[in-house]
Amino acid sequence: HEEPLIFELGRDGKCGVDFPDVKVGDTHLGGLRRKGKIGLPGLSEPEVVRHYVRLSRNNYSIDAGLYPLGSCTMKHNPRLNEKLARLPGFADLHPLAPQSAAQGALALMSELARWLTTMTGMPAVTMSPKAGAHGELCGILTIRAAIEAKGEKRTRVLIPESAHGTNPATAAFAGFTVDEVKATPEGRVDMDSLRSKIGPDVAAFMLTNPNTCGLFERDIVEIAKLIHEAGAYFYADGANFNAIAGRVKPGDLGVDAMHINLHKTFSTPHGGGGPGAGPVVLSERLRPFAPLPLLVLEKGGIRLIEDRDSAPEGYKPFGRMAAFHGQMGMFVRALSYMLSHGGNGIRQASEDAVLAANYVLASLKDVMSAPFEGPCMHEALFDDTWLHDTGVTTLDFAKAMIDEGYHPMTMYFPLVVHGAMLIEPTESESKESLDRFIAVLRGMAEEVKAGKTERFEGAPRLAPRRRLDETAASRKPVLKYQAAE
Amino acid sequence: HEEPLIFELGRDGKCGVDFPDVKVGDTHLGGLRRKGKIGLPGLSEPEVVRHYVRLSRNNYSIDAGLYPLGSCTMKHNPRLNEKLARLPGFADLHPLAPQSAAQGALALMSELARWLTTMTGMPAVTMSPKAGAHGELCGILTIRAAIEAKGEKRTRVLIPESAHGTNPATAAFAGFTVDEVKATPEGRVDMDSLRSKIGPDVAAFMLTNPNTCGLFERDIVEIAKLIHEAGAYFYADGANFNAIAGRVKPGDLGVDAMHINLHKTFSTPHGGGGPGAGPVVLSERLRPFAPLPLLVLEKGGIRLIEDRDSAPEGYKPFGRMAAFHGQMGMFVRALSYMLSHGGNGIRQASEDAVLAANYVLASLKDVMSAPFEGPCMHEALFDDTWLHDTGVTTLDFAKAMIDEGYHPMTMYFPLVVHGAMLIEPTESESKESLDRFIAVLRGMAEEVKAGKTERFEGAPRLAPRRRLDETAASRKPVLKYQAAE
Amino acid sequence: MRYLPLTADDRAAMLAKIGVKDVDALFRDVPKSAQAPREAFDLPDAKGEIEVERILSRFAARNVAASDVPFFCGAGAYKHHVPATVDHLIQRSEFLTSYTPYQPEISQGTLQALFEFQTQVAALTGMEVANASLYDGSTATAEAVLMAMRVTKRPKAILSGGLHKQYIETVETVANLHGVIKRAMASPGRAEDLLPLIDDQTACVVVQSPDVFGLIRDLKPLADAAHAKGALLVVVVTEVVSLGLITPPGEQGADIVVAEGQSLGNGLNFGGPYVGLFAVREKFIRQMPGRLAGQTVDADGRRGFVLTLSTREQHIRRDKATSNICTNSGLCALAFSIHLSLLGEEGFTKLAAINHSRAVELADKLNAIPGVSVITPAFFNEFTIKLPRSAAEVVEELAMKGVLAGVPASRLGYADDLLIVAATETNTDEDIAAFVKALEEVL
Amino acid sequence: MRYLPLTADDRAAMLAKIGVKDVDALFRDVPKSAQAPREAFDLPDAKGEIEVERILSRFAARNVAASDVPFFCGAGAYKHHVPATVDHLIQRSEFLTSYTPYQPEISQGTLQALFEFQTQVAALTGMEVANASLYDGSTATAEAVLMAMRVTKRPKAILSGGLHKQYIETVETVANLHGVIKRAMASPGRAEDLLPLIDDQTACVVVQSPDVFGLIRDLKPLADAAHAKGALLVVVVTEVVSLGLITPPGEQGADIVVAEGQSLGNGLNFGGPYVGLFAVREKFIRQMPGRLAGQTVDADGRRGFVLTLSTREQHIRRDKATSNICTNSGLCALAFSIHLSLLGEEGFTKLAAINHSRAVELADKLNAIPGVSVITPAFFNEFTIKLPRSAAEVVEELAMKGVLAGVPASRLGYADDLLIVAATETNTDEDIAAFVKALEEVL
The missing domain is CATH 3.40.640.10 (Type I PLP-dependent aspartate aminotransferase-like (Major domain))
Incomplete structure (x- = not known):
C-alpha cells in the first residue's frame, strides 16, 4: 500500500482540531482580509496520525540500525x-x-x-x-x-x-x-x-x-x-x-x-x-x-x-x-548529554569512536582498499580501487547495503579519493553490532570479487523504493503537489 | 535481520543506567542477602532502544492501519x-x-x-x-x-x-x-x-x-x-x-x-x-x-x-x-476522551460506528454471506457459507488479509455462527479507508470464487512471520529463554 | 469533531449504499422507549484540546505530586526514577495502539517482549516460569490462592498478618467463594508464627516479604512446614526492587511468587494501572491464570512466539477456565521489562543497594529522634516507626510543612501510632534532612 | 557509562585485531603537546539520569514559562497551542533520529513530508514554490536579500523600518558584504513611504506585514513601484497564523516571501530552534537557497521523492553555491506541516479568526484605560500601545504581579513608551482581565 499525499487524502468538511466559532469583522484588518481559499486539505486527527506513522516507516533511523555515514556522526540520541x-x-x-x-x-x-x-x-x-x-x-x-x-x-x-x-x-x-x-x-x-x-x-x-x-x-x-x-x-x-x-x-x-x-x-x-x-x-x-x-x-x-x-x-x-x-x-x-557523560565519558566516547573506526578499517582493509596508511581517527576511508573491473561502482555497493538492512556509508566524499567510501560507526555501536556489519560488508565484497554482481546492479531491491530518477527530478522540477485537472 | 532476545544481546559489564557506587552491609537484611546472580543481561542504553524499536516494527497497530477486530473496538487513541x-x-x-x-x-x-x-x-x-x-x-x-x-x-x-x-x-x-x-x-x-x-x-x-x-x-x-x-x-x-x-x-x-x-x-x-x-x-x-x-x-x-x-x-x-x-x-x-467528544460527539461517534459497520455489511454481503438479516449495530458478521467447497477456510481468508496490509477480523466468534468473521470498523475510519478495505475484501472474495486460491493457502507470506506452530508451542511449552549449553 | 473522519456527505452516501433514509433506521431494533434524544443526556458539547487540557490540568494541580516534595510513602506503591527511554518506547504506536497479540504473524513485537518479560520475572523471583502479567499485585495474590486450591484440591488458605491489608481483602473477596481464608493477626515488626495454623486441609500459606511494615522474613522454615503438610507457599512481594538485594523467594522454597511490578517502569498513578507478576514451579504451568507467551517456529522454521496454553483461558474454556481474566497489563509489563533491560544485572543490584542504603540512613536518623523508634529489625527500603502520638495526625502536620512522610498504619487498619516509611534512590540528602527536621518540630 | 556499549573486554579484543597495544596508539598522529590528559579538563565525571534531570530542572525552574502566567509577548515569537499529536509524531524514532534524506530509497518518509511542507508553504504565502525550510525567519530574510541581489545583479536593498530590528541586523550582517543596505526609519503605527527610495540600483525592497508593531500594510502599491523599477518585493511574515485571515503576499505582488514558521507546531524555546519559510515565483527556483524536495519516479515507475536541484548547493558547487547552508530545520518543518495538516483549511482560518478576535478584544479594553492608546490602526493578533511612561518599567512591574504583558519596544531599540502586545487563542478571558486590571493598577 502506497501512502498518498495529504492533499490526496484530505477533503473539505474535515478538521483535526476543534475551535469555537468566532465572527470576525473586517474593520481592524486594513481592508486586507483574505478572499480566496488557501487550498489546504481537511483531515481528521486519526487520518493525520496514520499518515505520518505510515510515512515514518519508510525512513531509516539510528534508533533502528547502524548508520555509518562518514562525517555525519550518527550517534545515539538519548531520550x-x-x-x-x-x-x-x-x-x-x-x-x-x-x-x-x-x-x-x-x-x-x-x-x-x-x-x-x-x-x-x-x-x-x-x-x-x-x-x-x-x-x-x-x-x-x-x-x-x-x-x-x-x-x-x-x-x-x-x-x-x-x-x-x-x-x-x-x-x-x-x-x-x-x-x-x-x-x-x-x-x-x-x-x-x-x-x-x-x-x-x-x-x-x-x-x-x-x-x-x-x-x-x-x-x-x-x-x-x-x-x-x-x-x-x-x-x-x-x-x-x-x-x-x-x-x-x-x-x-x-x-x-x-x-x-x-x-x-x-x-x-x-x-x-x-x-x-x-x-x-x-x-x-x-x-x-x-x-x-x-x-x-x-x-x-x-x-x-x-x-x-x-x-x-x-x-x-x-x-x-x-x-x-x-x-x-x-x-x-x-x-x-555533557552532564551525563562527564569529562570522563566524553573522553571515553571519543576513544571508543576512534577504536570502532579503526576496528572496521582493520577488519575490512584486506577485502576493500584503504587509500591511506596508519590508524584513522573516528572514520574509516576506503576507495574504489578494489572495485576496478568488477562492473560494480561505489554507488552500487553502497546501495546494496540497503538490501542488507544498513544505511550506506558516505560516498564519493572526500573528493581527493576516487570512489570514496567513508564509514563512521561512532561510539554507539556494540562490538556485536560492528562484527555483524563487518561480516555483511565482507560477504558483499567477496561476492563482488567472485563475480556475483547481479544483486549490486540497480540495488536496492528491498527498500520502500528502488533507485529514484534524480535527473528527471531536476530537469523538470515538481516541487509541490498539483491536483490532477 | 532477525532481532535476537535481550538475553542473546546482553553481556556482563554493560549497563543502561548510571548510579553511584554504594556499599551495603548485611546487618539490616536479616541475613537474607541475595547470594547468586540473578541472570539479567547487561545492555547499554542504545542497544535497548534499538532492540525495542526493532521489535515494535513487527507489530501491527491502529496508528498504522485499519484494525477491524470485531468486539474489540480498535478506535483512534488520541495523544x-x-x-x-x-x-x-x-x-x-x-x-x-x-x-x-x-x-x-x-x-x-x-x-x-x-x-x-x-x-x-x-x-x-x-x-x-x-x-x-x-x-x-x-x-x-x-x-x-x-x-x-x-x-x-x-x-x-x-x-x-x-x-x-x-x-x-x-x-x-x-x-x-x-x-x-x-x-x-x-x-x-x-x-x-x-x-x-x-x-x-x-x-x-x-x-x-x-x-x-x-x-x-x-x-x-x-x-x-x-x-x-x-x-x-x-x-x-x-x-x-x-x-x-x-x-x-x-x-x-x-x-x-x-x-x-x-x-x-x-x-x-x-x-x-x-x-x-x-x-x-x-x-x-x-x-x-x-x-x-x-x-x-x-x-x-x-x-x-x-x-x-x-x-x-x-x-x-x-x-x-x-x-x-x-x-x-x-x-x-x-x-x-469524554470532554473532547462531549455528549454530542459521543452520540455521533456511536452513530458513525454503526453506520460504518452497516456500510461494510451492505458492501460485502453480495460476495460474502451474512447469517442474519437486518441492520447490524457496530459490527458486521459474516459466516463461511460462501467459502463452502472453495478449499479456503475462514482462517485462510483472514490470514490472507495480512498480506494485503490489514489486520484480520475476529474469527470463529461468536460460536453460534459457522466460521464467523466479525468486522468492527469503528467510527475512526474515513470513508476512503472503508472503501479501500471493502475493495480489497471484495477482490479477495472474488478470487476465492474464481478458484484462485493458492495465495490463501498458508497465508500470510508478507508478514514478519509465516503461520506459527501453535500446537508445538503448547505441547512442550517453552516459556522462557534458556541459554544454549 | 476532530476524531471523526466522516463528513455529512460521506454519511449521506453511506446511508444511500445501505439503503436507508437516515441513521435512525439503523437503530430500529432499539425499543422506542429506550431511544434517548441528545437532550436526554446532561452532558456538555465537544471541547477543543486547549479547553480539555485546561480542565484536566486544574484537577492535576489540586494533587501533591511525589516529585513536588520530600516524599516517603510506600506501603505497596513506590516512587522510583524511570529512565526517559522507557516512556518513549512504550509510546511507540506499534506498542501503544496494538491489540492483544492473537495474530502472531503481525504481533511478534509484543510477543517477543512478553517472552522476555516472563524470563526476567522468573529470574528475579528465582522461579521456573512466569506468566505475561496480571492486573496488579493484589489480584495476582488472589489468583495465587485460587490456584493453590485448584492444585491441592484443598479449601484452606492461611494469610500472614504481614500481608498488605488491601491484598488480604482482595484475596478474601474472591477466595471466600472457593474456600476458607484464615487471616493471622498483624504483628508489626515481628514475623508471626504461622506454623501451628497449617494442617492437612491447608492449600497454601500466603506471606509477604518484605511485609507491609517493611520486615524481611525468613521463608525457608515456612516453606518446609507447608510442604511437610502438602501445602504450597505463596510469597508476595510488593517491592520488586528488593529482589536485587534479598534472597529470592524461589530459593527459599516458594511454590508461587506474586509481586507488584509497579516499581519498575511504571509511575505511581494513584494506584493504577500497575502490573502483577506471577511465577510458579514448572509443574504448575497448566494451572496458571493469565496469558503465556511461548516459543515456537513458523512455517519457514524461523523462531517465533505465540500465546500458548490458551486452553486454560476463558475464550476457549469458558466456564471451565482457570480464571476469567482476558486483559492483562501488557503495556505496563513492557515498561517493566524495558526498565529492567536498561538496568541489567549490574544496574538492578545497584539500584537495590542504593534503596537499602537510603533507608538505613533514614532509619538511623529517625531512630535518633527522642520518642521515635524504628520497630522493623530487618528491612529493605521500608520500615515502620513508632511515634509518641497519632501517626495520621503527624502525617497531616508534616504535609502542611511540605513533607509527605509516609503512610500511617491506621490508614490500613493497624495501630494508630505507627508510621510506615519508605526511602528510594529518588530521595536526596536534603529530603532526609527536611523530614527529620520537620518531624522533630512537630513532636 | 550508559550510552557506551563497549566493555573493557571488547576494547581489548578490538585493539588486538587492529594490532596496537592501547588506544593511545591510535592517537599517535596527535602532537604530544596537544595530548591532554583527563585531568587537563576541569569537568565533572559522568552523572546518572536522576542527577542530570535535577540539575536541568533547577535551571528550568528559574524561568517563567509562558503557560505559567497571563502572557502577551510576541514581536516575532508567538505562544500557540500545539496539538499533542504533533509532538508525538515528530518523536517517532524514524523522524527524530534519521539524517538528511540523501539516500531517497530509505528516506521517503522525510522526503514526502518535506514535499507536502513545500506545497503547504506555497499555498499559505500565495507563491508558486517554496523550499524545504531554512534556519528561521531572520536568516531566511537575509537569504532573500542575497537572492534578490543575485537575481537582479543589483547591489541595493531597502529595508522597511517596520522590519523586526533583529531581522534588520541579521540582514545587514551578511548582505553588507555583497551590497548596500538602506534601512528606513521606524514609524510605529504607520506604513512609511518607501517609494522614493527605490531606484534602478535597487535589488529589492524588504517589508514586513504585519510589521514589528503589528501593523498590516497594503503591499500592492509597493510591489508595483518595485516592479516598475525592476526591483523585487521581499515580504517578511513573522506570524504565519496571520495568513489565515489576511490576503497573502503572493496575491499582493511579492516576489519572495519569507516567514518565521514557529507559530505552527513549534514551541517558543527561548528563540530556537525555529523554522524559516522561503517561497518564490517559479522562475527563481534555480536561484533559491536551501534544500528542495522534488517528485520523481523510481526504477519501477513508482512515484517517489528526492532532494533535487542540489547543483545549487555547497556540497556540489562549493564556493559557487547559492548559499553555504547545509542543515535545514527539518524536524521543525515537519512539526509545522503536521500541525497545519491537523488544522486544514477550516482549522487554520478559524485559528486565525480567534487570534484576531482576541487581539481586538484586548486592544479595545487596553485602549479604554486612561493614558493608554492603541497606535496600530490595522492589525492581526498583535498591536502596539502607547503608555504614559517607560514600557520596560511597566513590564517589570506587571511581571511582579504575575502578568507578562508584552515586549517593550525599547528592547528592540524603539521608543521607550511603546509596548508591543500580542494575544492568541491561548489567552482566556481571565488572562485579559488580569492584564487590564494589573495595568490599571500600575499606571
Missing part, C-alpha cells in the same frame, strides 16, 4: 535529552520575556559555554549560530571583523581540497576568494602547497581536523605557526570534533575559531536534516568581535546584551547571526 | 489523552498520599463517575475494576451480595450461547453454575429457551447488548421483565457499548449492572493487551453492595472510604476488587 528540552521552563519560554524571568535560561547558556570553552581550551564562545555552516560563517565573519579592525586588507581564504563543501561556500559567502591547498598522497595538507599559497593577503586557513580522510593532521602545530606568521587566522571546522573531544584541546593546536556541531558531537538529533546548532569558540584575539548577543555575568544575575551600544568596553560585535539568542532547545539537549 | 495522563499531578501521585493531597484525583474520579452514570442512566458506579472481565466479576459479586442480603439461595446464572467467554468464566469464578440460553435463527436470545430456564434459583442473566452477532436484542425490555419477575438480576456486558453510547441508556432497558470497558468505548489504548479499566454501573437496588473503596462528597471535599466500618449508612460493601482505587491513569484518558 532524556528530549524529555528535558520539553520542560516548560525551556520549551515555553519567550525569547523576549523580561530577562529577570529568564535567568535560568541564561545560566544554562553560560554553563554550556563553560563546557565548550573548557573542552576546547579556548577562552570564548559565541552561541547563536544555528548550524555548522552558520557557525563557519560566524567564525569567518569574526575573522573578517578582526582584520578590518586592524585596517588590513586580506582577500583570500585557503582551504584544503579535501574540505567539506561548506568551507569554500562559507568563505565565498563572506566575500573572500577561495584558494585550494593540495593534499599529500598520505591524505593530509601538503605543506609545500600551503607554504606556496600563504601570504599577506590571506585572511584565514580553514581546516577540518581530524580531516575528511579520517586522519589527524600531524603537522597541525607547524600549520598554525605558518598561518599566524603570515598574520592570518586559523579556522578549524569542528565537524569531526567527536574524534578528539576530551583528549585534545583545539586551543592547544593554535586554532583561532572553531564551530561545534552540537548535533554531531553532542548528539542533538538530526531530525531528518535539522535543526542543528553551531556555537563557535574563539581565541583571545577574536573574542572582541563576536556577534550579538553577548552574555555578561553581573552581580545579581546574568545579562544578555542585545545591542552594540551596550557591549562591554573593548567589545565590537561584528553584527548578528540571527534574531534572538540561538538554539536553546539544542543547548538543553547538549548540556544534558 | 492528548496520553499527554494528560502524564501530568505529574496524576502520574506521580501516590495512592496512599493523604487525601487532602489528592483532592484533584478524587474530584476527577467523581467527574468521570458522573459521565458514566449520566450516559448509562444508572444511579451509581463503582470504579475500581481493572478490566472488563474484572468488572464482570465485580458486577456478579455485587449481585451475589444482594442475593445473600435478602437471604436467598440462587445458584444458576443464565448466559446466551453467543456470549463472550468471560461471561461463563466469571459466573463460574463467582461460584455459580452456568446455564446456556439458546439463540434464535435470527441471532438473538431465544425467548422460549430463556423462559424455560428462568426460575427461582437463577441469580442473574448475563447479556451483551448489542450482542456478539452485532445485533440489538429487540426483546430486551421483555427479557428484563422476565428476569426481574423471577427475582433475578440483569447483568449487561458493556463490551459493545460503543454502538449505543449517547443514544441509549442501559438503565432504560432494565439493566441492574454493566461494566464499561474504558479501553474500548472510551479509547484508552490497548497497549498490546492491557491495561484496561472496567468500572461497573449499578442499579439502585445493587448500589448498597458496591465494593470498596467508595467516594463520598462531603463539605470541604471528597472522601475516599477505604474500609467497611466507615461506609455510609445503608452501605454494605461486598469486599474489595483490588488494592487501591482503580486505574487512575485510564480514568484520566477516558475523561479526556
